Amino acid sequence: MTSVLAPARPVTFRITTPPPVDGATRARTGVLATPHGDVRTPVFQPVGTNATVKALDPDDLHEIGASIILANTYHLALRPGHERIRRLGGLHRFMGWDGAILTDSGGFQVVSLGAMRRIDEDGATFRSHIDGSPQRFTPEHATAVQEALGSDIAVCCDQPVPPHASSRAEVADATARTHRWAERCLAAQVRPDQALFGIIQGGLEPDLRAESTRILAAMPFDGLCIGGLAGDETAEERRAALDVVVPLLADDPRPRYLMGLGSPLDILDAVDAGVDMFDSVLPARVARNGTLWVPEGRLNLRNARFLDDPAPVQEGCRCRLCRGFSRAYLAHLFRADELLAYRLATCHNLTFLLDFM
């Protein structure tokens, strides 16, 4: 029964297995229902910054079992342009992907393009990584771009800071600004058919994390991101931050999304801490660089010892690589700089991680 006063949101989250009451773990399962299909959580979202998960096409994504991917607001606004994508029917049609899409706001580029941006209260000015031209990003612009792209889930423009490279004052300032920008993103939202997630910051300072969690949780977002982690912190520091955030959200019905985390063991710990959603370039990037994930650890297929190895990368793996090819063949493809290496290796690592979830 849909209330007139509380119209149905485009994206809803239902917890299917709550964490046990004994407190042994905060892990849970759920279903995130989107206009482009249901997403079972915990979920890993492959990253497709430029409207493509590098080296893969949508058939590959379906085959590996992806139900939701991430695309990037900043990159697509610069190229090919969000208005062009809108004219071409939106991001799903543009890239031929009928599953769910979450768009990152470009906030991360505040960190990753650190030497090429100036930030002020109103927004951030980037020097384009493509042609050097100045690019102005504000919370309102990031919201408008994401509405033009038509992703299922938009994310607030935030200001993350690298925890160890930042003073407490810098973390506090960036976190407070992230809160003000979150309000502006909410106010700027026009489309009723797009979900919006807010981002909790606070670095590694427990009180700042807690304050940020309370402030963001009080806003009417469809989900809550946990930002500013998966950076230069240790696993223990990250867990400590999650153990501040998640208990404060114990009775909150919304999904929790830890941005940027991608290694299987890191994700395992974060799921235990109560996180529902993840994304990272890690599995795809290390795959392109020759590192293949297997249950025993990892294999660097550029190592000489694989040149005569007839075994599959992972015995019994269902992925495209392991079904049809040997380690020796993949090792050859990498040495010959053949493009197929990137596709096969990426298929494997993403299959490994998605099956791991």
Added chain:
RNA sequence: GGGUAGGUUGAGCAGGUGGUGAGCUCCGCUGACUGUAGAUCAGCCGUCUUCGACUGUGGGGGUUCGAUUCCCUCCCUGCCCA
């Protein structure tokens, strides 16, 4: 047979016209990568006892205090002519 240009660390080069050639690019070896300025980046890549030292410019000989450089000779390669 004559002429000519060459022979530098796996390959390809740079440099060096008498005063310490280990420099580059490939190849090769290893590592890193976490909301993608990343099919990228870093280290190593003659030998050793590796913060240093030694050896190394086709072979042999000569001149010289000193030769990769100059001279003689031999070998090898490309090209041209017979």
